[in-house]
Each structure stands twice: as structure tokens, then as C-alpha cells.
Amino acid sequence: MKAARFIQMATVISLATLGGAATASAQSKTFTISWWGYNGEKMNANIIEPFKKICDCNIVFETGNNADRLNKLKLRDGKGVDVIYLSDSFSQQGIEQGMFKEIDQSKIPNLKEIYELGRAPQGKYGPAYTIGRVGLVYDSAKVNPPITSWNDLWRPDLKSAVSLPGITTTAGPMAVIQAGKHAGVDPYADTEKTFKAVEALKSNVVKNYNTGSELVNLISTGEVRVAMAQDFTLASMQAAVKTMTWAKLKEGDIATVNTINISKGSENVDLAYKFIDFILSKDVQQKEAEQGVDAPINTKVQLTPDQAKIWTYGAEQVGSLSLISYSKMNAAKTEWIDQWNEVFGK
């Protein structure tokens, strides 16, 4: 093993000297942000350029989806990036894996301006910077009577008409939680009855989706008429099928948030606090919302009804939502994935 290790190092080092010359060495003060990577132009104009003036630093991005970036952060033992944007269930996993620093709320004055729900959604860790909903959408031209309850998913007239989020997506486990409620049990305690209810859904499900674009394709080609979805996909679905409607559910929708955390190995902690405070400020949140990037979580943001219609917006709407227990959900997730596979895999 030692010899192998030696050859390995020798090869790597010789190759590194050959190829490594091309990449510049790190600058003295570089702030690294891990995030998804879409909407780069707006992110740059609204957040990065103004923040550069505040911090007098270089800004570098690591991009990719939640799982990719969290996996890499873990492999590097929490080093390499300063702040990381994640959706709620992934940031909970990062917390459980010890990847983030605890947050000192006094260093983020703008926290006071955001909705209570978003200040510390996952214990002592990072705040939410945007809020969304998971609910049901349906084609009002083809689904009659309209969908008014989570229980409608089980309706016999919706045979081969439904798409659920796959168990491995952000919203997937929420389908399991709703199935538990439908069966009248606690989904975390009574897995058996919960998955009986999931199984009862099977004949209504055409295919479960794994990405937003897959869902939009299923809707636009008419394969699916009813779906459990996140609100940001609605506009695209309506562009494809005008009659797609966000259902008004009597039980209410489920909240989802995206969080921002300071990584355990951050070497620019003060800057990280400044950055988080900056993206929660009214000015940034206002711009991001007006340009259709993210729904605002700052209570002082003012939107016209037209700007607001694509977002979860306003105290009343936000107040009607509830967060799920991420720690409970993540603890159950492995078991749920197996059960879900068994139900839909047969």
C-alpha cells in the first residue's frame, strides 16, 4: 500500500506541476459562495457587484445542485466555501453532518425585518432568504370538480392522471406526510398505514417527476393533469397549458424555504455574516422579487399585485403556511425511500 501511495503521489505531483501552472493561485481575500448557478446575470447585478463594494474582495462561485455541492463540502470537511445556499431538507442534512457554523443572530441585524418563520428555521443555524409553497396544481379544463383538498389526490376519477414529486426530491417526502394525514396517522410513527395510503395512490400516478423541467414536460404533453408541485414551476406550466390552476386547499399548503449557512471551514466568517445580512436587506430582496428571481422574505418589501402573483407574498399568505419538521423527516427518509421504491417499483 505504501508503494502504491507513493506512486500515486508522485504521478499526481508531476502532473500537477505540468497542468497546475495554468490555474492562478488563490488571491489574498477571496470570498467563495456555493449556490445553484441559475440566473447568474441578475445575481451578479443585484448582489455580487454591490457586495464587492462593501467587502473589497474577490468573489468566486461553486455551482451545482444541492446534493452535488453538499457532497463536495462534506468531502472537503467543510472547507473550500464560505457560505452555501441550500434548500431546506439539504441544509438540515448539512447540519446533521456538522458542516455549518452556528449563527450568532446579533451579527445579522436584518433578521428582525424578515418573517419570524425564516429567522431560524432549523435551530441555531442559517436563516431562510426566500420562501415558497408546495401544493397541488390541476388542469381546470379537464378536472371536474376542482381540487380543494389533499384528499382529492385519491379520487377515483383521477386514474392515470397524477404526478407526484419523486421521493428523492425536496417535495417528495411531503407526499408521504400527506398520505399519513390522509390515513389519519402520524407518518413518522405508523409507516405501515402511511404507505398503505401511498399504495392506494399508485393507480392514479402516471409517473413521478424528479426535476421541474420533467414535470413541465409531463404537463405540456398532456400525460399528466394533476400534480403536487412547488410554486415556482406554476408560471411555466401555465405557459404550456393555460388552464393549469393552483388549487386552494382547505388544509393549506406546505412551506418550503431556501437557507443560507456559513460553512464550518469558512475563513471569512465576518464577511459571511455581512453577506447574509446583505441578501436579507430590503433593497436586495425588493430587487430580486421585482425581477422574478426569488420570493421575498423581508417584511418591508412592497410588491404590486401583478408582481406578487407568482410568489408566496404577504403576511397573510405566509402566516397560513407551516414548516415541516426537517429533522424528523430526514431521520425517516432512508426508510421512506425504501418503502416508496417498493410501492412504485413493483
Next chain:
Amino acid sequence: MTKLAKWGLPLPATIAVVVLLIIPVALTIATTFGEAKGAFSTYAAFFNSGFRRAVLFRTLEVALITTALSLVIGFVTAYVIAQMPGRLKSIMIIAAVFPLLTGVVVRSFAWLIILGKNGIVNDTLMSIGLITEPLSMLYTEGSVIVAMVYLFVPLMILTLTGVLEGIPRDLTEASASLGAKPIPTFLQVILPLATPGLIVGAVLVFTGSFTSYATPQLLGGEKQMMMGTFLYQRAMVTFDWVGASTVAAIMVVITIAIVSIMSRIARRLNPMAV
């Protein structure tokens, strides 16, 4: 001199594979034997689950069918291409590569348009009155195989055209001029000489389809889950790298077994085949 060349020429590539692949992957797979419940507990757990065994068998079945279909389709097409005059031949090869230039998401969208409930195939069949209700073609083993064959036929064509080109034409002509019928010429001259190419193609297609995950996920859904998707779930959703590595180790062992069986068959057809 010969000795130096014999061992020296493959050395850089061998070192690269050992250092960059075998050692790192072995270190990862080694973690699967470190479980508290015993060295093979994760493997026992895998094979004790009926669902996981079903996923394994389905993956094997889909990969083998895909390989067989791609072999036949690719071989015949490559044979025809190899007979074409130079310029047309190049154009056909380029055209065959085009499917590989499309991303998996748009490609599966195209299949949605072709095979979907309101798709082209169903519309055509209904309009000529062959069927009255749209057929459910998507999210079946069939749709996964079609989409995979689509992806692997180009690879087979590219691999085999080069090989079939290399077969000296005077050999087939000699065989024909000696009075051999086309079929014996094919079986006794062309097929053995093409065997190295067929085996390389078969190995590339089998390994490629056995480990694929995006195509089965998009065109098969959960009902057609394959090993690649299962591994992906473990690694990227539950961050269970021990579980993922277990699946990977099982996949590697099975693929090596199948690849060596293929090589053995190939050597029977043509002792020169690697």
C-alpha cells in the same frame, strides 16, 4: 528492444488506471467491509431484499437486450456504411453520431412526443384505425430499451465501421470468386474478422447500459428502476456512500464476469480477438 516496447508502451496507461481509478475506488469500496455487523453485512442486506434483487435482474435483462439489439442493428448498418463510396460514407458516419450530441433531457422529451399518450405513434395508429385507445408505451421496460438502443447504436456503428473497413476486400472477393455463397462468406470470413470489433462494441454497450441512470429514470420511472438510479439515490440523496459503494461493488463484479464471458465467446469465434 522488443521487451522494452512490450512492457513500456502499455505502462503509462496502466499506471494511470491503477493510480487514478483502481486505488481510489478500492479505498471507497473498502469502506463497505468495515461495518459493525460484519464484513459482508451490507452485501447480505442487499441480496436479502426482494426489491433489490428485482432491480438487479431487471438491470441485467435490460442491458443484455440492449446489447444484443445494438449489436445486430449496429453491425448491419456499419456493414452497409462500409460498402458506401468515400464521401457518402463519411456523411453517414457523421449523421450516426448526431444522437450522441443531444442532452438526455431533450432526448427524453423527444421520446415523450413520439411514444406518449398523445404522441406521434399513438396518433398514427389511431388515425389508421389500428387501435381505438392510446397505448401506454412510456414508462415500460420497452421504452427504456428503445431509448438506450438509440444511444448505443451510434457507438456500435462507429466502432464497427472502422473494423469492417480494415477487412481486406480481396479476401471477401477471393472467397466469392472461389464460389462461396454470400452467407458462408459472411459466416466464415467476415464474422470472424469482425469479432474483435463486435466484442469491443458489446463490452462498451453492456457496461454503458448496465451503469446508466438518467435514461432509465426519465423513460422508465420508478417502475423500471435500475441499479444506476438506485446507486444515485443512495449517494446523492441519503448521502449513504457505504450503501452506494456496496451497489457499485456488486455492479463491478457482475460486469467483469459478463465481460470475461463475452471475451471467451469471442476467442472461440476468432482466436485473435483480445
Next chain:
Amino acid sequence: MPTRVHPLLGAFAALVFLFLLAPLVIIVGASLSDTTYLTFPPQGLSLRWFANIFQIEAFRRTAITSLQVAFLGTALSLLIGVPAAYALNRYRVELPRWLSTLFVLPILVPEIVFGFSLLKSITIGSGLPVFPSLILGHALLVLPYSVRVVGASLASFDFSIEEAAMSLGCPPLRTFLTVVLPNIQAGVIAAFILAFITSINDVSVSVFLTGPGISTLPIQILAHMEQFFDPTIASVSVLLMLVTVGVMAIIEATLGLTFLTK
């Protein structure tokens, strides 16, 4: 000298091409649609999704990275792969059999496990910067094409020609370049094409080997698709095809298109 092809075989090949090209018609159609979602037949014609590719800075930047990585990675893999393929065929009897299996391993190990392991033990273990490790990872990923596809062409090469050249005093390297290489050209080009395309499309390995400041085009496209479901992805595919056709046209004008074959 082309020989005649049996009409049935010709018809079969024509059907295969129909199968291969029909989905592309849908993709081209979808890329031209003036809608914010993928649809076919296209509704309204627009080139805006093509313009989108050029307007988004991240696409431009990552496309350059992808091209660099694919080119250098493929070149590196051919540089070490072709000599290996040559030796495996030239000294077939003397070299151990497992050696040829060894070179299939990079596509045999599931890609994400390969990428994960490489990141864990090489990049992090040795502190190798992101860009060279991306190139190394891709070179290894496509090595099977370099070794095996070229090897398949070499299998039908008659090595006695090479011996004849060498016995006439031609030095080994020159013999290889002037006698062997022209005979396996189609195989080398096929290997290059397959390797290049595999590298430029790769997601699973790149996911792990990219890092702060460096990303590749397929990963950037996936990032875009987290939020937008528009036909940009179809446009990228069509653009890749157009670039291929363009490159071929240039080759046709300079070298003649028969370069792909002997």
C-alpha cells in the same frame, strides 16, 4: 472500390437512420419554438433560445472550459491509450489477458463512484488544483475508447507489413507513423469522436471534479434547468450539431471528407 449492397440490407440501414434522426427533428423543432417550455410542433418561430446561450455569461465561460477539458483529456487519453492498444495487439500472446480488461475499468465502474473516489483521494488528498484534476478525470473516463476502439482496428492489421518496413531499416516510431497509423486511422478517429463526445457530455464525474470558480457546460445547463424549463437545452443540442457540421464542412473544403475512412 464499393461493392453492391443487398437491397434488403440497404432498406434496413435506411430504417436505422430514420430511427436515429427522427427524434432530432423534434429537438430541432422544439429549439425554434417561441414558447417558454419545450413543445413540438413549435409554436411560433424564434431564435431567442439560441441567442440565450450566447447572452448568458456562465454558458460562454463553461463552454470554453468544457472544450478545453474535452480536447486535452481526449488528447491525453489517446497519447497513453494508443501505445497501449498497439502493445496489446502486437504482443497479444505474451502480454497477460487481464491487461485488456484493465482498460475497460473506467467505464465499468459507475461514474459517480469514480468521481467521488477521485475527488476524495486525489484532489483532496494531494491538493491538486481543480482544472488539472478535471482533465485527468476525463482522460481516464475516455481511456477505454482510446484503447479498445483503436485496438479493434489494430486486430485486423497485418503486422508483417510493419516488420517488412523495419527490416528495411525504417526506425520504429517512423514505421508506426507511416505504416501502422494510416491503416488504423478510421479507428483512431472513431475513438477520438467517441471520447470527445463522452467528455463534453459528462455530468457524473465532472460534478465532483469541478470546484470553486470552475464548472462545465453540462453542469451549467443542469443548473439553468433547476429554475427555467425553456428550450435552451434543445438549442444547445442543435448548436452542437451545427458546430459538428461546420467542422466537417471545413474539413471537406481542406482535406476532403474521405478523411474519416481510409
